Amino acid sequence: MADDLLRDEEITERGVAREMEDPSSSLVDSAEIIHREPEGEGLEPEQEVLTINMGPHHPATHGVLRLIVTLQGEQVIDLKPVMGYLHTGIEKSCEDKSYWKVIPFVERMDYLSYFFQMEAFCGCVERLVELEIPPRAKYLRVLHMELNRIMSHLVWLGTSALDLGAISMFWYCFRERDQILDLFEMSTGQRMHTRFFQVGGVFEDIPLGFEKKVREFCSVMPSRIDQYEALLDRNEIFLHRTREVGIVSRERLLELGVTGPLLRAAGEPWDLRKVDPCLCYGDFDFNIPVGTVGDGYDRYRVRLQEMRESVRIIEQALDGLPEGPWVADDRKYVLPPRDELSTSMESLIHHFKLVTEGFRVPPGELYYAIESPRGELGCFVVADGSSKPARVHFRDPSFVNLQAFRDMSVGGLIADLIQNLAMLDPIIGGVDR
């Protein structure tokens, strides 16, 4: 009897449709529930099933995600995420723009890991045109990407702790995040959505004093992570809420295509930075934190430890930062330096072509994947020989990881659902693109 109520989308959609017309009516018509009763058997109060709508506007859904939750008491029986409330048509817009102009679009998908999206796209196009980027550019890219990873984990930690009730963590994490954004502003000029990478390297070299500031930050960050751990690690409420909650087996996670800290927390040491290193990750010595159980607590620990490892990578990147050009030399894809424009005609022509039309990419298609803070971020570009891509598609980790949400929450309580969503770390901009 519970089964046909479970599979019944009609009640949900009808009720929701009714609610759209008349906000004061209830979501589930009581007449409908009674109608579904089999004859002679009354519904016990414990067996009554309620479908509620955790609407797109909700303080705890990390963005505009709508959840249609079927509850029995406080227990979640079924869960349907409804997405698309932030769909921006970025992939379609990219088909209309030259390859350079795509970079700011593509940044704004998963709006907390913008350097990773830039790297996925620029790396894909660089492989399509077979362009080698200089080593200094590789190191600078990795530096900014790891700073972005720390920043993304900080925002996750702040907002997740806020969801779980540890409200002051929000302020502490954002204090560090503001420091990282100051670093970004120093090197790229903008706090968020920096458009720093370009096909061929990075846009500008880092200014003097940047290295010193990053080292200051790296010396301060581990003690701050210690502070976060001191607040939350052995906190009784936090432990009760996150331990043994939202466990999905490793095999099931792999079946569902989940990657990133979620998979590592379940015990699978899979990190694209180690197994398939892009850029210069192979030069650095860092570890991959792996959990054991795969509950919320493990996910939290994995991400905290990842922050520490990122600090290590940044320090090593600064130590080993090679001298040299920060962008490739190939004038077909990269702007020539401005002082050359007044002396060389060829540079002027290249500059003109690049700025007005953009560079052309020979026909081909490629899928290139990197490890973003949420998992495997893949970029698929189809080039048709013109200066605009024919298709840009992003395999976004949040989108695929959201499929695990149902497995994690069914059978638990509503409070655990909030916790699962927090530990899942979805960014709805990536889910909806």
Add this chain to the structure above:
Amino acid sequence: MPDAPGLELIAQGVEEGRQGTVIETAFEHGRATLIVHPEGVLHALRWLRDTPEQGYTFLSSLHAADYLPATPRFAVHYELLCRDRVERINVKALLQDPAAGDDSNGASPEEKLPELDSCVALYPTAEFQEREAYDFFGIVFRGHPDLRRILMPEDYVGWPQRRDFPIGGEPVLFTHNEIETPRWFE
């Protein structure tokens, strides 16, 4: 990635199981692509997943592309990953557009959509991604448990990421042009 000879061996293996599946193999930019006939996609995926030497058990990404004006118009890409050897292979299923060359001018109420078998049974991760391909291109996956729009509103008409779908938006009005030639954007 499997290198070019390895790719040929894979193509042979898939072809042995079911004739007429593999149309072509392509190897470019270090990436191996197996181009298959849409009816043989499930066989190819199952062969790649279950054969012990292959072991492509992880579906990284399932996405579709519209190659208008080339025919066949649509292609569904399956990015497979073998985690043991860290090798990726791409299976590309080419689909014709059944509505192409259709001169009925929308007289028939049923829109003809390209169809393909769903691989949700093989790779549960494909659930959302197939819905996305349906939402944006109108590719119907037979056997999908819940094929409906995922990112566009439920009652949206049209397949947005097809190449012939207009990009939308509004023209930006410039006052001077409005005075001189009103509605200049038309």
Add this chain to the structure above:
Amino acid sequence: MEIERESLRARQLRARDLLRGDLEGQDLEKYVEERLLTTTLENALNWGRANALFPLTFGLACCAIEMMSMVTSRYDIARFGAEAFRASPRQADMIILSGRVSIKMAPVVRRVYDQMLEPKWVIAMGACSSSAGMFANYAVVQGADKFMPVDIHIPGCPPRPEALLYGFNKLQKLVRGKPDLGWRQRYNAAGTEEWARFESGKPSPEAIERAAVALEMPTLEEVQRERERSTDA
């Protein structure tokens, strides 16, 4: 306290008497009392509203992250009294539209806005909610003022938290009843209105006249006359 509303005529006569110096004694006192209390009370109310705005937690996209960092300690919004973000629209009086409004989300935003109680204000934060930003495509509503009234637009992609605070201060001035001049008045930018695309097409000739006068441009007839004269000559 009960304030009696008298007829306009009676009030006009009393004002005339005051100016002439004819109001005396009790009448004069009552007259002054009424004026002082009404405006001072409203001012006080507005001051209170401005310094205790309750924003609604309505983060849509990237701008929401900058809005969150405005709440945190570096760009503290608590010093302006607005740190109490309410989750329920019934309890909030300001909504900050931070992020792009997609076509699926627009009815939801409108419903949430309708559920808010008067008085309420809207800040469109960022380029995407003011005018769709860079996303001129099928999926984004081209500006939130297509479906709801917006008081303050804040440019930027995303706007710095300082920019958001500046916009917030402007909103506070608006609430207090002394709004800053809009940019049209400040720059005397008459004639820059966007003419909606009605089926009738052209804007009315009066509108064109007005715009041409404001821009000091020749009207269409003058231009035609010039052309005829040059072709004749």
